[in-house]
Amino acid sequence: MWSAIKSAFTGDSERRVAPRVAAIGTVTIDSTQFTLENWSLSGILISGHDGRLIKGQKFKMTVDVRDEGRAIIFTAEAVVVRVAGDKLAAQFYHIDKLKKKAIAEYFALKTGHR
Numbered sequence: 001m002w003s004a005i006k007s008a009f010t011g012d013s014e015r016r017v018a019p020r021v022a023a024i025g026t027v028t029i030d031s032t033q034f035t036l037e038n039w040s041l042s043g044i045l046i047s048g049h050d051g052r053l054i055k056g057q058k059f060k061m062t063v064d065v066r067d068e069g070r071a072i073i074f075t076a077e078a079v080v081v082r083v084a085g086d087k088l089a090a091q092f093y094h095i096d097k098l099k100k101k102a103i104a105e106y107f108a109l110k111t112g113h114r
Contacts, residue, residue, distance in 0.1 A: 020045070021110050025065035029053070034088075036065065041107050042091055043078065049088040053080050059090075072106060074099040 025036040027046045034046040044063065053059055057080045065072040078090035095103070 021107065023065050023067065025063065028062040028064070029059055036063065037087070039063070039065065041104060043081070043089060044092075045087060045089050047087050049083065049086050051083075053083070053088060055080050055083055058093075061090075067106075067110075070106075072103065074103070 020038045020040045022038050023036045025039075026033045027036050027044060028034075030052070032050075032052075034048045037045040037047050039045070044061075058077065059080070060075065060077050062073065062075050074095060076092050077094040078092050080088060081091050082089040
């Protein structure tokens with residue numbers, strides 16, 4: 001995880017450390033909902049960002065993903081790694097252990113990586 005955060009801050013060309021999955025869902029930050037574009041075990045990409053967060057800023061969020069009749073809802077702490085237009089990419093740095101396990105199982109099924 002730290003190598004991903006380091007590469008995001010240093011501008012290394014490969015920022016992704018985990019496969020991304022397109023998603024239908026929302027991310028709530030300070031009671032404002034944003035559209036979830038995609039996510040991975042390591043972070044999220046949202047659209048509709050209004051400039052309230054800047055690169056390097058830490059924040060708390062609630063992620064609500066809907067996929068094939070399944071709902072995955074969890075809170076997380078993250079750090080902004082990239083802002084471009086109305087898109088914001090953030091790297092998770094704290095997720096509850098039990099939720100993290102459920103999320104890992106979800107990605108193992110979606111990406112075929114176990």
